Amino acid sequence: MYLSKLFVWFIVYSFMGWVYESIFCTIKNRQWENRGFLHGPIVPIYGVGALLASIVFSSLPVESLQQASSLTIFLICFFGSIVLEYFTSWALEKLFHAYWWDYSNVPLNIHGRVCLFASIGFGVAGILVVRVLFPFVSHITSGISPFWMEFLSLFFMLLFGMDMALTISALTNFTKNFNRIENEINEQIAAAYDKLDSSVSGAIESVKEKSSAFQESAAAKKELAGEKVSATKELAEEKVAALREQLTRERLEALFASSSYAQKRTMLGVQGFRKDKDKDTGIRQRMRTMIDEKRPRKKR
Numbered sequence: 001m002y003l004s005k006l007f008v009w010f011i012v013y014s015f016m017g018w019v020y021e022s023i024f025c026t027i028k029n030r031q032w033e034n035r036g037f038l039h040g041p042i043v044p045i046y047g048v049g050a051l052l053a054s055i056v057f058s059s060l061p062v063e064s065l066q067q068a069s070s071l072t073i074f075l076i077c078f079f080g081s082i083v084l085e086y087f088t089s090w091a092l093e094k095l096f097h098a099y100w101w102d103y104s105n106v107p108l109n110i111h112g113r114v115c116l117f118a119s120i121g122f123g124v125a126g127i128l129v130v131r132v133l134f135p136f137v138s139h140i141t142s143g144i145s146p147f148w149m150e151f152l153s154l155f156f157m158l159l160f161g162m163d164m165a166l167t168i169s170a171l172t173n174f175t176k177n178f179n180r181i182e183n184e185i186n187e188q189i190a191a192a193y194d195k196l197d198s199s200v201s202g203a204i205e206s207v208k209e210k211s212s213a214f215q216e217s218a219a220a221k222k223e224l225a226g227e228k229v230s231a232t233k234e235l236a237e238e239k240v241a242a243l244r245e246q247l248t249r250e251r252l253e254a255l256f257a258s259s260s261y262a263q264k265r266t267m268l269g270v271q272g273f274r275k276d277k278d279k280d281t282g283i284r285q286r287m288r289t290m291i292d293e294k295r296p297r298k299k300r
Contacts, residue, residue, distance in 0.1 A: 001146050004153035009054060010047040011156045012137055013129075017046020037092070037100055038163045039265055045088050052084075053077055053126050054134045070127050077126025082114050085122075089113035096171045098270045098284075170266035178284050181251045185244060185283075192243055252287050267291050 021035035021043055036043040057065055057073060068076075090113065093099055104112035144152070256264075268291060273284040 001149060004149045005141060006051065006055075007153045007157060008141060008149065009137055010044075010051045011042065011160070012047075012141075013050035013054075013133070014042035014044050014047030016133070017043040017050070020046070034265075035269070037269060038160075038167050039262065040159065040163045042160075042163075045084065049077075049081060049084055049122065049126075050129045050133065052080065053129045054138075057130045058134060058138075068130075070131070073127050073130050074123040077129075078119050078123030081122035081126070082110075082119050085118070086110065086113045093274050096175070096270075098171070098273050100269060100271055102271055166262050167266055170260075170263040174263060174267065174284075174287075177255055178287070181248075181255065182283055185247045185251070188247060189240055189244055193240055248283060248286065252283070252290055255287065256290055264291050 018036050018041045022033055022041075025033035025035050034041075038044070053073075053076075056076065057068055060066075065072075089099060089101070099112070102112045103109040103115035103118060106115040106117060108117070109115035141149070259267075267288050270288055272288070
């Protein structure tokens with residue numbers, strides 16, 4: 001019964017977090033933003049933070065915590081939010097090489113995962129949770145019978161599990177597709193570069209034959225060799241860049257066309273992608289931008 005109640009509280013707090021995030025980002029960007037890691041109207045990190053605050057300041061058998069001052073609540077929630085937000089950001093990045101928020105452009109941040117101003121906001125929010133939201137949520141749920149509490153928790157757990165599975169599946173499929181596309185493009189670029197190198201080398205050989213009428217001094221040979229390297233490199237870089245751009249655009253368009261609504265929705269939630277040490281994930285960010293550009297926007 002108690003665990004069921006905790007899970008229902010978690011869902012309620014997560015929904016409140018989604019409402020706050022969506023309203024804030026909608027006002028900031030002047031268009032509707034459905035925020036969150038999952039598809040449903042919940043933001044789990046808010047649910048976890050608010051639930052932990054509720055447990056710490058109401059359920060733990062520590063009298064000093066149950067009678068904590070607002071300053072104590074603020075400090076505990078302030079430092080607790082830093083740990084929670086940093087760890088969550090790090091874990092998501094390790095799992096999906098992506099991030100759902102980024103404070104890199106905000107002063108006093110740590111690796112873009114947490115920042116002073118956001119942590120202060122979470123500290124204030126902790127006071128709001130403990131003093132206002134928790135008593136309200138606790139009062140509402142106290143009137144629910146044990147049977148219906150169990151039913152609600154199982155129902156929410158089913159929806160939450162399905163949403164989590166759908167999101168993880170979409171991100172995993174995108175990762176596989178991106179890796180496949182990158183490998184295909186790299187293979188075609190390598191083949192095209194070899195052809196281009198042979199073609200340019202042949203042209204340089206022709207130039208060398210025509211220069212045989214001149215005195216073949218060491219300086220002339222050195223100049224021709226330098227000309228060959230320079231010309232080959234310049235032409236190769238231009239044509240390879242154009243070919244990579246064309247191949248990338250074609251494959252991303254095809255991937256976008258074959259993606260389900262759930263996959264597109266998942267990508268819209270991602271704010272960007274971190275780069276691996278051995279992989280250039282720019283193609284992932286381009287896909288995220290492409291989906292965002294194709295999303296219908298309201299006229300202002």
